Amino acid sequence: MIIYEAKNWFGALKHFHTSYSIQVLLKRVGYVSVYGILLTLIDQHVADIHVPFDGTLFSLLGITLSLLLVFRTNTAYDRFWEGRRQWGLLVNYSRNLAVLLDALLPDEAVTNRIFFARMLSNFALALKGHLRTGVDFAELEETGNDELKTLPDYTHIPSRLAALLMRRFQALRQDGLVNDADLITVRLYHQALLDITGSCERIKKTPIPFSYSFFIKLFITLYVLLIPLVLVSNYGYFGILATTLAAYALIGIEMIGDEIEEPFGLDCNDLPLNQIAQTIRRNVHEILRVEPSTIVQPKQEVDYIKVN
Template structure:
C-alpha cells in the first residue's frame, strides 16, 4: 500500500512526459494577465465585470475539450491496434515460413532467414514512413545492399518490401515447396500487414479539421482572458494564481489531445515504435534459432 501511494505521488510530480513544459509559457502569460487585472482593480479601475461569466459557459468549453481529447485518444488507440495487429501478423507469417517452406537445398534455410528478416524490415520501414524519414541504416542491416539501394529510390518502402516477400512466397509455390493452401494463408497474412500500414497512413493523413482546432484555441484564449475580470473582486491579488491554475487545467487537456493525435513520433506520449520493432527482431532471431523437424516428436 505504501509503495502504491509513493508511486502515485511520484507520478503526479513527474516532469518528463507531462504537458507542463509545452504549456508553461501560455499558463505564465495568463497568470501575469490576472496579476495585471488585480493591479488595475487595486487602483480602482472598473475591471470587475461579473456579466462576462456568461459569455462562454463552462459546460460548452468542457464539452469541446472532452470531444477533442476523446477524438485524439481514438486516433492513438487505433494506431496502437494497427501496430499490435502488425506484430501478430509478422510473428504468424514468420512462423509459417520457418515451419512450412520445405528446404530442398542447403541455401533454402538461408533464404528463409533473409525473407523472415524482411518482415522486420517491413515494420521498420513502416515506422520510418510514418515519421516522414528516409530509408536509413536500420534497414540496411536487415537486407542485402542491392535491396537497400533499391529501397532508397521508392516512394513507399514498406510496399516494396511487401512485394519482395510476396514474390518469395510465390516462387516457393512454383518450386513445389508450398502447396496452394499454405500459399493462400501466408498471402492473407501479408495482406493484413499491408492493411495495418494503410490504417496507420489513414491516421497520419487525416488530421483534425483545422477550423475545429482554431475555434477551440480561440475559445480557450477568450475564456482565460475573461476569467480575471470575473474573479478579481473576490480574489484580489490571488487572481493571477487562480487564473494560472484554471488555464493550466484547460490548456493541459488541449495539449494532451495535440500530443496523442499523431502517435507515431518521438514524443514521450507517442507509441514506442522503436521498442516494438526491436521486439519483432528478437522474436525472429529466437525463431530462427530453433530447428523444425518431425524427428523432435519421435
C-alpha cells in the same frame, strides 16, 4: 513514450519534468498567471476593470467548453490507441507469418529463413521511418539479393518491401516449398502489412478537422482571457489563483490532445515505434531460428524513462 507506474500517485507527481508537454503547459499557464496579475494590479491601483459578465452564462459556457474538450480528448485518445493497435497487429502478423513459414520451410532452408526474418524486421523498421522523418536505409539489413540497393528509387518503401515479400512467396511456390492452399493463408497474413501501413498513414495525415481545432482554441483563448476580467474586482488577488487553475485545466486538456492525436512522432507521449520494431525483429528471428546479425539490447524498462 514515458514508462511509469500508474498506481504510485506521488511518484507520478514528482516526475512532471519528464514530460515535455507538461513543461510547455506549465509555461503557458505561467503566462496566463502573469496576465492575471497585471490585470489585478491595474484593477487595484489604477482603475476598476471588472466586467459584469453573467455568472450563470459564464458557468454554462465553461461546461460547454468542458464537454467539447472531452470530445477532443476522446478523439485524440482514440487515434493514439488505434495507432497502438495497428502496431500491435504488426507484431501479431509478423509473428504469425514467421510461425507459418517456420512450419512450411524445411529446417535446412537457411537462405529462405534468413530472407524472411530480415525482411519482416526491415518492414517494421521501414514503416517506423516512413511514419517519422523518412526511412533510414542504414537500419535495414540486406536479404541476399541486392534488393535493398534499389529501394531508394521508390517513393513508397513499405509497398516495395511488401511487393518483394509477395514475389518471394511466389518463388517458393515455383520451388514447390509452398502450395496453393498454403498461399491462401500466407496472403491473408501478408495483406495485413499494407493495411497497417495505410491505417497509420491515415491517422498521421488526417488530424481533427481544422474548424474544430480552431474553434476550440479560440474558445479557450477568449474564455481564459475573460476569467480575470470577471473575477478581479470581487476576489482581488485570489482571482489569480482561480485563473491559473482554470488555465491549467482548459489549456492542458487541449495541449495533451494535440500531442497524442498524432502518436507516431518523437514526443514524450508518442508510441515507442522503435522499441516495437526491435521486438518484432527479435521475435521473428527467434521463431524462424535465425541468429540476428546484430543484437540490439531491449532498453531496460525503468520507470519514468522515455523510450521511442
